[in-house]
Amino acid sequence: MDVTIKDVAKRAGVSTATVSRVLNGSPYVQEHLASRVREAIAELGYRRNAAARSLKTKKTNTIGVLVPDISNPYFMQISKGLEDVLAPHGFSLIFASSDEDSRKEAKLLRVLSEYRVDCLVVATAGGNDELLKDINGGGLPVVLVDRLPPVLAGELDYVVEDNHSSAYQLVHHFLEQGARSFGLIHGPMSATTALERAFGCRAALAEGKVPPERIVEYHGDFSQASGQAAVRLFLQGELPDAVLALNNSMAWGAILELSKHKLRIGEDVLLGSYGAVDAAPLLPFSITYVDQNPRELGERVGEVVRERLVSSKQGHIWHVMQQKLRMDRPE
């Protein structure tokens, strides 16, 4: 049997209420009693029971975080930012990974809500728009991050990147570099980010009057393998002037595959990426990419969570973060 507040009270010769007051830092306890309580706590090795506490207070000081992939550095950078902001305020993070699966996501959403987390941070795999709206409506604040299903734009708090604009600028840059034909490697259209990036690209291509026959599009799944597959497809026709991968894993796949075919990036073909390619500084060619900042995204989410929890403010909070184009050149 665990030691409870009752045991502490008995040992210190006070009531449980006094122990509770000491535990919660109430100023209305005489110092000599407080120190007796603290002694008893130490002697007995008492640890407060969070379940009993939150049953009473209806607060868990826990934030549920639901991401498509717990091992994806992008999402974990976001989580790091979140933790940096929230941990100092006493919040813990409980994680779940949907594996980009709507059904699993729905199940995990239920589990997290049963834990009565104080707030839910979700990078949705899609397909749970109604459920998310219900949960939020039911009194559990939901903050969307990275992925924003259009239906939810007016309904929930969110912090996302300006995917459309960044992708637009990426294409625009290559048009200015003189590229006249394009190979686009898209992510899965179930991810709103992939969809928005695709639209951003198309807007720039239309504006640049690039005719459809000079555009090849491959629909990948954000994985390195799909970046490689895309390049193999492109090689079946005439190699486009520029290959644009709409995330960094696919960009890396494209680089590997192009290299395998002895194609020189920067000369035979230009390469663009949405998101930095880690190895870029060492590669013998330059890559222009959209500079994401997941850490900052996470910090912003943390602030939104706090705003939502402390100021219980009306209306919705949303942030659309701007990205800049960057180029890594060989040194």
Next chain:
Amino acid sequence: MDVTIKDVAKRAGVSTATVSRVLNGSPYVQEHLASRVREAIAELGYRRNAAARSLKTKKTNTIGVLVPDISNPYFMQISKGLEDVLAPHGFSLIFASSDEDSRKEAKLLRVLSEYRVDCLVVATAGGNDELLKDINGGGLPVVLVDRLPPVLAGELDYVVEDNHSSAYQLVHHFLEQGARSFGLIHGPMSATTALERAFGCRAALAEGKVPPERIVEYHGDFSQASGQAAVRLFLQGELPDAVLALNNSMAWGAILELSKHKLRIGEDVLLGSYGAVDAAPLLPFSITYVDQNPRELGERVGEVVRERLVSSKQGHIWHVMQQKLRMDRPE
């Protein structure tokens, strides 16, 4: 006010005990009652309260995971493996990040134990040996992963790599390649992994009769920057035949710095790494490295956790996983 089991009972015209039985899948409920309960649950949008539940059952179905850095892919790969094994059994993971800080680790250990997690998985930052032993002794099973303070080897369950042997082999390989002088880039000695790797290296160097004056050692902190700093140090003397970085971030830093100085890896200097360097397949030189498998480490930990929780077995469970040497060559 949330809807409770009482509301459901009233709506279904049964007692709370019956609702509870349905919730827990007890077979001793007549089907027509059970379905009425399920209806009521759906109509009312009832969600079970995990806090109340675990207050009673003394189980949370939650595993606490404490790692030095939540955004480090190595630890998140471990976590992914853990989650893959545990999630199907209804366990959720609650994470905390110690930032390699013993004091923060101690605090988080307390928080997690207050949550009454069913088990604690810890990659320790060090300095909390007694606390960890106490927690485990107090009835909360602790499973160490990756980092194993020697004092705890006989006290707790653990799953770790064979750092000593792998590092030994790494050095041995370079001796066989003809390297006669070495530059070692160590991790922080507060991390047991770094310490073990250092001993492994030294054992091989001693056996190879490499005289001390042909060994330069730099004590880094596992970061890319410290890999770069190490190389700058090495360049002040005579460049060693082989530079060995004892983790992959430092290896990458070393590569960047060597390249910056126009040194050709594989010709001017050999390079070895503990852990794969992501960009390796594309680099114009080969790297020999210890092939870690964090995902599998995590899966193994998951199995240990389950063993510990279900079979409440006596004694300690430990796994020391073996790694293989691998070489990535340019294609």
Next chain:
DNA sequence: GTGAAAGCGCTAACAC
């Protein structure tokens, strides 16, 4: 099979 009722450990009125 089903229900009544006693807590699990804690907090927060309320009374003193």
Next chain:
DNA sequence: GTGTTAGCGCTTTCAC
């Protein structure tokens, strides 16, 4: 200031 006490929502004997 401090103590008493009534629950928070659930599970689980123990009767019936």
